Amino acid sequence: QKEVEQDPGPLSVPEGAIVSLNCTYSNSAFQYFMWYRQYSRKGPELLMYTYSSGNKEDGRFTAQVDKSSKYISLFIRDSQPSDSATYLCAMSPSSGSARQLTFGSGTQLTVLP
């Protein structure tokens, strides 16, 4: 079993739709959870960062963590064609070092105009 599971997609939605992207994990030591966005021909960029369980909102994006279910989600409201990218989840047991990050394989999202 992979440490982090992420549906690779591809996922296509119409503009304005609510998008839900998810990851499950098996390591209960994970405490820090991140979402990276990667546009075509670009490197990943940090989109959202959360600690432990709960929700975090930033504009149209909401990150949700359910540690009891070992499940994290990224919601995108009013999706735009500019949101078309690959979304990578990442998680770590500690905050001090990026070398402990474990990534999902990424979900490719296309928002159709």
Place this chain on the structure above:
Amino acid sequence: ETGVTQTPRHLVMGMTNKKSLKCEQHLGHNAMYWYKQSAKKPLELMFVYNFKEQTENNSVPSRFSPECPNSSHLFLHLHTLQPEDSALYLCASSQDGTGDGSPLHFGNGTRLTVT
């Protein structure tokens, strides 16, 4: 120049060639990383340098040889590669040890094709 810069953007090499990938970060970070990104697979951490010292080598074959002359520059020297080494090679940097999650800042990668 800002952020993390990688050169070249694309590289095609034969299995007997020797080439190098270059990475430079302008963020003042103390840690630098090489990752391999293959289609439909998670990012694979290859090497970690902290203050120029290699602190991690994730069982990477010796045909990949990293070099970190200072905390702003990182190289990946390649020789006698195999076709399965074809992938996107990403460099990243972070400010380790700050306790803020140490988010990674990535370059745009070098797309490597081994023929």
